[in-house]
Amino acid sequence: MTTGSWIAVDAMGGDEGLAVMLAGVAEARRRYDGTHFFLVGDEARIAEGLKKHPNLTANSEIVHAPDVIRGDEKPGAALRRAKTTSMGVAIDLVKQGRAAAAVSSGNTGALMAMAKLSLRTMKGIDRPALAGLMPSLGKHDTVVLDLGANTECDARNLEEFAIMGAAYARTMLDLKSPKVALLNIGTEDMKGTDEIREAAAALRAATHLPLTFEGFIEGDKLSRGDVDVIVCDGFSGNVALKTAEGTARFVADLLRIAFSSSVRSKIGFLISRPATALLRDRLDPNNHNGAVFLGLNGLVVKSHGGANETGVANAIAVAAKSVRDDLATKIAEDLQHFAQTMPAETAEAAA
Amino acid sequence: MTTGSWIAVDAMGGDEGLAVMLAGVAEARRRYDGTHFFLVGDEARIAEGLKKHPNLTANSEIVHAPDVIRGDEKPGAALRRAKTTSMGVAIDLVKQGRAAAAVSSGNTGALMAMAKLSLRTMKGIDRPALAGLMPSLGKHDTVVLDLGANTECDARNLEEFAIMGAAYARTMLDLKSPKVALLNIGTEDMKGTDEIREAAAALRAATHLPLTFEGFIEGDKLSRGDVDVIVCDGFSGNVALKTAEGTARFVADLLRIAFSSSVRSKIGFLISRPATALLRDRLDPNNHNGAVFLGLNGLVVKSHGGANETGVANAIAVAAKSVRDDLATKIAEDLQHFAQTMPAETAEAAA
Structure with a gap:
């Protein structure tokens, strides 16, 4: 059993129930042949559910956890109950090095708090960020x-998000030098907050990184596909994605x-x-599911609470690809390169 | 000639040219019979263009301004040239009390800067805000x-925006007690920044105002029509509207x-x-055109740079309705009521 090929799945989180989670894992198992799964949650119920998925049974191991984090539970309360919950145990398997990644469709705030406390922030990273995919x-x-992990960000945070986001795009989208832009309310140099302008200056100077900095992008251009990575504070990112x-x-x-x-129009x-089915398929959130917490010592992927079987499989694919391509090492290397271009005192502070 | 029925139009601003501006004013003139217009810009060209609109000629007066603010001109540079430009002269007509409102399709940043410097902020208002309409x-x-006048806002700014936005909704949407919500990244009390939570507490306490405070709203609910007014800082508002x-x-x-x-799908x-034409019509930005600067001593309306004839007429309708319903007095009254509910020191600071 190699660590790289095991993913811990919180089988109990999410609004759609255990059966959908297991069906999603089974679909992912068919796509990623070498991957094994820890199925975390109520042992008896998971064993019962697995009867429908004989292929998954051979490639998985049930890890019992008696409790579940509720959808409306506050992060503080969730943290205190972490050890007995399916979410907490799944993250702990990553911490122990038994699993290379954890995937949960449960409460985002709780998952973020648990992942941060348990796995801690990577060396050189000030704050982790939640990265998602947009059609x-x-x-x-x-x-x-960021999609909501940090409501307020300074320039340094935005720069780190750019580097982590670019590494993620290299992994998920198979790009060599992803085009990165900062979300702003105009494209001229003087637009936006001091933080955004300062981050832009630093990214413009970091020409040796495996990314192409494209300056600012406005909200109406997000879906155009002109850039590969859009960087922003968690408040604006959450507003933009949800809008x-x-x-x-x-x-x-x-x-x-x-x-x-x-x-007439019915006909x-x-x-x-x-044609309209094609459109629905293109916009279906399940086809863009899986947001990853970047910047932690271990990989945690958030699947949408209402994700269906395909959605769950896509979230697991985010985890499987990131593990396979060793996303964490890419991020660590790029951070080190970035630190070298910065003025001495800033580089020291980041080390 | 009564002040209330005159609107100053920057006839030269915008990407679509003088002919579209004049056609838009002529359309507005048909909708609002009592309204008169100052047409500000190149006298000879306006006179020539007016030949197509005899009905408008009778209800308008040309005010000559030799220069035009360019679309890419920085606010600072625009301010220095204000006096000779069609935008600056239109605003000055409001300042002099000759026009009750100014409408321009020109450069937003320049318009904002000129309007603020020339008309000054209303008593009791810390910062003016740009309010728009969303389908x-x-x-x-x-x-x-706010849609971009203030990139960063404190709680007091958000509270004032709520009051001004509600007064505007009473005018534009003919509502008695508009439902107002603060844009946030979750609906629970603890979500968002300190500023947003503090503003929510103040608005919840201000129960005697002519508005119904509905708490927080997330980006994915903006288009649902559940609330009438959405309040946010200018950065998020700009991101949300453009997204x-x-x-x-x-x-x-x-x-x-x-x-x-x-x-098959072509057929x-x-x-x-x-059916699709109906959809296009509903989403056409021209049908939601006209963003108003609230909180100044005088009314200034920004029309979209690419607005067509109908769009320009709609922006003028925003001005005409706001003048007719005396929006400024509504705002001043509501501010005073709000100040009375606040702790003594805050009320003093706001006075």
Whole structure:
């Protein structure tokens, strides 16, 4: 048993229940043949559920945890109960080095707090960030971070997010030198906060890193696919990602209302159904599922609470790819290169 | 000539040129019969353009201004040239009391800077805010502020934005007690920054104001129409509005690609064209055009740079309605009521 090929799955977290989680793991197991899974949660229920997935049974091990973190539980309360919960035990398997990554569809705040406390921040990183994937008009999704781990960020945080996000894009999107931009409210040099302008200056100077810094990007360009990584503080990132999700749903709702507004448009809808199905598929959050906590000593992936089987499998794919490509080492190397370009006192502070 | 019925229009600003501006004013003139217009800019060109709009000629007066603010001009440079530009002269007509409002499709940063310097902030207001309209699934648009006038805001700023936004919704949307929410990254009390939590506490306590405080709202709910006014700092507001615009365009692009992906879907598209036209109409930014600077001693409305004739008319409608309903007095009254509920030292500081 090698550490690299084991992923710990919180089988009890999420809104869709154990059966969907197990089906998702089974799908991921088919995609990533060498991967093994710790299925963490109620032993009897997991054993019962596994009967439907004989192929997964051979590649997994049940780890019992009697409790579950509730969706509305506050991070502080969750931390105190960590040791007996499926979420806490899954993270602990990463800490012990038995699993290379943990995946959970449970409470984001609790997962973030537990992962941070248990795994600690990587050397050279001030704050970890949550990085997600957003659909785009380009050939692949766009990486966006931070999505809410840090409501306020200084320039140094944003610079680290850029480096971690670029390393993540190299892994997930198979890019050599991802295009990175800072989210701002204009593209001119003088726009935005001091933090953003300072981070831009530092990233512009760091020309030897495996990333191409593209300056600022505005909210209306996020889905264009012009850049591969979008960097922002956790508040704006959360607002941007959720606004994009909400707007996509809003337009789909309007479309549904429009299509059912007359017999003629209903007929048109039936004929063009393959086209609208294509659209729905492209926008389905399950096809972009899996947000990864970057900057911790160990990999933790957050799957959407309402993810279906495919969504869960995609979140596990994020973990499997990151493990396979050794994302953590990439980040550590790039950070060291970045530190070397900075003025002496800043580099010391970061070491 | 009464002040209340005159609106100053920067006829030269915007990307679409003088002809579109004049056509927009002419359309607004048909909607608001009692309103008169100062058409500010190149006298000879405006006079020539007016030949197409005899009805407008009778209700307008040309005010000559030889220069135009460029779209990429920095606010500082624009301020130095204010006196000879169509934008600056339009604002000055408001300052002199000759016009009740100014409308411009020009450079936002320059307009903001000129309006602030020339008209000054209302008594009791710390910082003015830019309020816009966003399409929603509800019966009417949603007011969103600030859209970028203030990149960073404290609790007091957010509270003032809530009051000004509610007064604006009473005017523009004809509501008695608009539902107001603060944009946040979660709905629980402990979510977000200190500033947001503090503003929420103050607004919750101000129960006698003509608004209903609904707590926090997340990005994915902005278009639902559950609330009438969404309050946030200018950075998040700008990100949210632009992300919503960009995502709507992104989904429309995907739809177009999907509809042209096969002969079958092309036929479906042709049949359902009335339905998709309905959708396009609902999302057209021209139908939600006109962002107003709230909190100044005088009304200034920003029209989108690329607005068409209908868009310009809608921006003028924002000005006309705000003048007719005496928005400024509503804001001043509500501010005074709000100040009375605050602890003595805060109320003093605000006075």
